[in-house]
Amino acid sequence: MNVIFMGPPGAGKGTQAERIVSTFHIPHISTGDAFRLAMSQETPLGIEAKGYVDKGLLVPDEITNGIVRERLQQPDCNEGSLLDGFPRTIAQADALDVIMESLGKKIDHVINLGVDRNLLLARLTGRRICKSCGATYHVVFNPPKQDGVCDKCEGELYQRSDDTEEKVGTRLDEYVNKTAPLLEYYRGKGLLREVNGDQDIDLVTSEISSLLRG
Numbered sequence: 001m002n003v004i005f006m007g008p009p010g011a012g013k014g015t016q017a018e019r020i021v022s023t024f025h026i027p028h029i030s031t032g033d034a035f036r037l038a039m040s041q042e043t044p045l046g047i048e049a050k051g052y053v054d055k056g057l058l059v060p061d062e063i064t065n066g067i068v069r070e071r072l073q074q075p076d077c078n079e080g081s082l083l084d085g086f087p088r089t090i091a092q093a094d095a096l097d098v099i100m101e102s103l104g105k106k107i108d109h110v111i112n113l114g115v116d117r118n119l120l121l122a123r124l125t126g127r128r129i130c131k132s133c134g135a136t137y138h139v140v141f142n143p144p145k146q147d148g149v150c151d152k153c154e155g156e157l158y159q160r161s162d163d164t165e166e167k168v169g170t171r172l173d174e175y176v177n178k179t180a181p182l183l184e185y186y187r188g189k190g191l192l193r194e195v196n197g198d199q200d201i202d203l204v205t206s207e208i209s210s211l212l213r214g
């Protein structure tokens with residue numbers, strides 16, 4: 001079973017992906033992880049990608065697509081995979097279709113986690129991260145025992161510069177504008193499954209699992 005997870009920043013894709021890959025025993029593949037693997041293994045495409053990453057440049061689609069292909073050829077993907085963060089554009093989606101066909105595979109489900117914009121703003125602007133150990137908290141949904149102090153290491157908590165309301169709003173607008181055509185693309189193929197991400201985490205997991213089993 002090959003699944004794509006979609007949803008705006010703060011929708012809970014990471015949390016749900018962890019649960020789904022554990023239940024269905026398929027690897028969770030993000031483009032970032034695939035890049036890091038290719039670069040650490042120093043594959044030809046990994047070396048090319050590193051050249052762009054080191055300069056702070058976007059990695060071209062041709063290289064990104066190739067790295068995703070390499071990752072999907074790994075033995076742990078024999079029974080399927082969960083793609084997160086790829087594809088991001090129609091061009092990448094077309095390339096993924098070609099990749100999957102060449103590997104004798106196909107996309108079975110595209111799960112879109114829909115969340116109310118105001119809730120997304122609350123989730124993202126309330127996030128706090130420990131400077132020392134990287135633990136993540138939320139001022140409303142997962143507050144530390146002591147304000148501004150990490151429960152795990154007593155490090156100082158801070159708000160990321162891109163978690164301000166203005167910047168979060170810009171990120172959400174950008175996501176909607178770029179992703180709307182992709183949702184229509186997969187809706188047209190009959191693969192899109194809409195899930196209400198506003199619900200309790202366990203309910204979201206249950207709904208996704210039912211869709212995948214169905």
